[in-house]
Amino acid sequence: MARPDTAPPVPTDAPAPDVLPGLLTGTADREAVATDRSGYRPASLPDGVVRATRVEDVVDTLRWATAHRVPVVPRGAGSGLAAGASAHAGEVVLDLSGMDRILEIRPADQVAVAEPGVLTGDLDAAAHEHGLFYAPDPASAAYCSIGGNIATNAGGLRCAKYGVTRESVLGLDLVLADGRRVRTGRQTVKGVAGYDLTSLVVGSEGTLAVVVGATLRLRPRPDETATLAAHFADVGTAAAAAAAITAARLQPSVLELLDEATLLAVDAARGTSLRSSGSAMLLAQCDGRGAQADIAALGAVVGRFTPHHRSTTDPVEAAGLLEARRAALPSLELTGDVFIEDVAVPRSQLAAAVEGIAAISARTGVRIATVAHAGDGNLHPIVVVPRGESVTEGPAWEAAGAVFTLALGLGGTLTGEHGVGILKRAWLREEVGDDSLDLQRAVKAVFDPLGILNPGKAI
Numbered sequence: 203m204a205r206p207d208t209a210p211p212v213p214t215d216a217p218a219p220d221v222l223p224g225l226l227t228g229t230a231d232r233e234a235v236a237t238d239r240s241g242y243r244p245a246s247l248p249d250g251v252v253r254a255t256r257v258e259d260v261v262d263t264l265r266w267a268t269a270h271r272v273p274v275v276p277r278g279a280g281s282g283l284a285a286g287a288s289a290h291a292g293e294v295v296l297d298l299s300g301m302d303r304i305l306e307i308r309p310a311d312q313v314a315v316a317e318p319g320v321l322t323g324d325l326d327a328a329a330h331e332h333g334l335f336y337a338p339d340p341a342s343a344a345y346c347s348i349g350g351n352i353a354t355n356a357g358g359l360r361c362a363k364y365g366v367t368r369e370s371v372l373g374l375d376l377v378l379a380d381g382r383r384v385r386t387g388r389q390t391v392k393g394v395a396g397y398d399l400t401s402l403v404v405g406s407e408g409t410l411a412v413v414v415g416a417t418l419r420l421r422p423r424p425d426e427t428a429t430l431a432a433h434f435a436d437v438g439t440a441a442a443a444a445a446a447i448t449a450a451r452l453q454p455s456v457l458e459l460l461d462e463a464t465l466l467a468v469d470a471a472r473g474t475s476l477r478s479s480g481s482a483m484l485l486a487q488c489d490g491r492g493a494q495a496d497i498a499a500l501g502a503v504v505g506r507f508t509p510h511h512r513s514t515t516d517p518v519e520a521a522g523l524l525e526a527r528r529a530a531l532p533s534l535e536l537t538g539d540v541f542i543e544d545v546a547v548p549r550s551q552l553a554a555a556v557e558g559i560a561a562i563s564a565r566t567g568v569r570i571a572t573v574a575h576a577g578d579g580n581l582h583p584i585v586v587v588p589r590g591e592s593v594t595e596g597p598a599w600e601a602a603g604a605v606f607t608l609a610l611g612l613g614g615t616l617t618g619e620h621g622v623g624i625l626k627r628a629w630l631r632e633e634v635g636d637d638s639l640d641l642q643r644a645v646k647a648v649f650d651p652l653g654i655l656n657p658g659k660a661i
């Protein structure tokens with residue numbers, strides 16, 4: 203069966219126009235797409251924005267940009283946290299949020315075909331109608347796009363069990379920097395023909411190609427879930443319990459950690475009293491037919507670290523328990539401007555990482571609250587500064603730098619799911635080394651020889 207086209211093929215031999223049709227250059231249009239949710243403030247505005255609604259708009263933009271050597275910044279929903287979609291003078295933004303159709307859901311194959319601007323939560327909701335779900339669930343699912351998720355290889359709460367976005371992308375429809383259309387991957391769950399260009403483009407942060415369509419893997423919705431909440435005397439013990447759950451070969455679908463600063467912020471915002479039960483909290487969920495037995499086994503492991511834990515199979519009560527995690531960031535945002543960090547460490551190093559972050563906060567005097575996807579060792583230290591103060595310069599940024607150094611020293615990485623963007627580019631060489639970075643830049647040059655796709659980002 204042929205993969206459905208998102209648009210008829212566009213001839214690429216006609217000369218590129220001098221003036222780009224659809225280029226919006228009004229100040230309000232340019233301001234609306236100047237940056238993302240990272241807190242990064244570009245010193246200038248981009249020259250214009252194209253709001254694509256069809257593949258042809260993308261092809262026209264890139265052919266024009268190639269002819270005139272104009273850098274193009276692909277943009278999804280602008281919820282990124284690494285300044286990957288930020289744009290400056292001399293650049294044009296290609297906004298893909300208007301390409302927002304779910305083209306097909308094939309329940310028999312457990313596959314969906316979607317345009318890049320589809321919101322992640324909308325795809326998941328559409329899959330639910332067929333007894334299926336879309337596994338990647340960034341906390342921003344209600345307002346981030348599939349294209350942005352693919353470009354950042356987004357994660358989320360459920361990736362402790364189901365993996366990150368890459369594990370759910372079977373094939374991609376791409377437009378290259380010169381306007382050519384290319385298809386990668388396949389519609390089958392298995393397949394190894396040729397180099398895996400799909401995986402290469404996933405996580406490439408808009409620097410290799412523009413995603414204009416995706417064939418995505420769906421999964422059967424689990425019919426049972428069981429949820430556990432546990433309170434600990436200190437965050438190091440909570441992290442040690444999370445590591446023990448992994449070491450016991452248990453596989454929760456959700457395993458989240460909240461530290462004391464986070465619990466205090468949630469209590470202040472929501473009128474709860476989570477902190478009174480302990481200075482750190484773990485939330486776990488197991489799904490599938492063995493969910494109840496799994497949560498009981500998980501409770502037994504947690505019981506070695508704290509007597510204060512309870513579990514439920516009631517979905518309403520479970521939603522209440524998980525609400526603390528969902529409320530964490532909005533609650534911290536009420537207390538100042540925030541920068542959400544995103545380091546990951548080997549899961550056995552989780553306790554050392556949370557303790558090291560607390561020490562950095564104490565040493566620098568910069569407020570850092572930590573939430574973590576503890577199941578995969580991915581920590582989000584949230585730097586909180588007084589309103590109006592920069593989070594990407596000065597003491598806050600120095601503290602963030604110390605957290606990067608800590609993570610690398612523990613055998614970890616600069617970014618578990620948000621991407622490198624602009625903000626972490628200065629540290630990338632330290633993580634990957636000279637030869638790997640050179641190789642990555644050589645790969646970029648094959649896809650984009652003129653270097654017009656999202657320059658200055660990711661590598």
Ligand SMILES: Cc1cc2nc3c(=O)[nH]c(=O)nc-3n(C[C@H](O)[C@H](O)[C@H](O)COP(=O)(O)OP(=O)(O)OC[C@H]3O[C@@H](n4cnc5c(N)ncnc54)[C@H](O)[C@@H]3O)c2cc1C
Nearest residue numbers: 278279280281282286340341347349350351353357408413
């Ligand atoms: C409150 C909050 C919670 C968050 N929680 C999570 C979380 O749990 N997990 C997580 O992984 N992230 C999380 N994020 C970060 C963000 O939502 C993700 O990085 C998301 O994948 C970005 O998608 P977007 O559509 O907003 O992309 P944008 O921010 O618009 O762009 C992100 C990057 O993708 C590129 N890009 C966008 N669309 C395309 C395309 N079609 N083709 C090529 N390149 C493209 C851009 O150039 C840029 O480099 C959170 C953000 C916020 C504000």
